[in-house]
Amino acid sequence: MESTSGLYGFVQRNISPLVRKYSRLEVVGLDNLPDEGDGALLACNHSGSLWWDALCLIAGVGDRPVNFVAHHWDAKVSVMRRLLEGLECGFLDEECCDIDEDCSVVNLTKSGRLMCIYPEESYHSFRHRYTLFRFSPHVCKYSDVANAPIIPVTIIGAEEAAATFFGPKFKSVPLHFPLHPPLILPFKVTVVIGEPCTYESLVSASSEQVLDKEQGYDVAAQQLRKNMFDTMSQYRQCKISDEQYIHRTAWY
Secondary structure, X not given: OOOOOHHHHHHHHHHHHHHHHHOOOEEEOHHHOOOOOXXXXXXXXXXXXXXXXXXXXXXXXXXXXXXXXXXXXXXXXXXXXXXXXXXXXXXXXXXXXXXXXXXXXXXXXXXXXXXXEOOOOOOXXXXXXXXXXXXXXXXXXXXXXXXXXXXXXXXXXXXXXOOOOOOOEOOOOOOEOXXXXXXXXXXXXXXXXXXXXXXXXXXXXXXXXXXXXXXXXXXXXXXXXXXXXXXXXXXXXXXXXXXXXXXXXXXX
16 A cells, blocks of 8 residues: 655655665564555554654665554644644544544554554653653554554664753653754664564463453553563663653653
8 A cells, every 4th residue: 555645755765765774774574564455553662763763664664654653742733743644644542542443543554554653652862762661552452443453563773873862851742852963873773573463462461460441451552562572672681661751751
């Protein structure tokens, strides 16, 4: 399925070759993506700033377009919203309980799109590199409602390449505002595409007792985080935090 976005097409044709060369991009597990026309949720760690991780993912999957799930905060900033809509992004529902068959992410997934979602909801400062913060349950509910698989995508190297060293992070805002010139350094980036999973398989793999489905989405999301932690640990020393980074207020 080709993207109908002229802006995305420009990035794919003109920016992706430069990204592949500059980052010495390596992609592992490309055959884990579903067949053309079958939708999926790509659950990705949010590594680095300046959308470098997103550009590396676009470059890594080649001709297959990826749609991104932008944070609901982005939808409230008019300039940002227009840019993201130009890239055919969906927007994260503010509350997991708001998700139903009519929301944009579910509809795009059902139409056969690969929807990249960041379960941590925010990228980190360099101080917190390779820390997987608590995952939002949204990804598992989107998967369940859309009846589409979750594919874990672990990006290694972007946190060093596009680091934010210091700058304010406000509560419920999905980014730091860097107080230094933007940097994209030529660190090697590896994109690891894992095997597909489902809400049911993640719950089954967890040792947590599930009392209802809404709790189950959270249990499944944390099991997904554990699986991605195991993958990330093969490449970097990393850790898990039960803090929700999106709620953090900090300078670095």
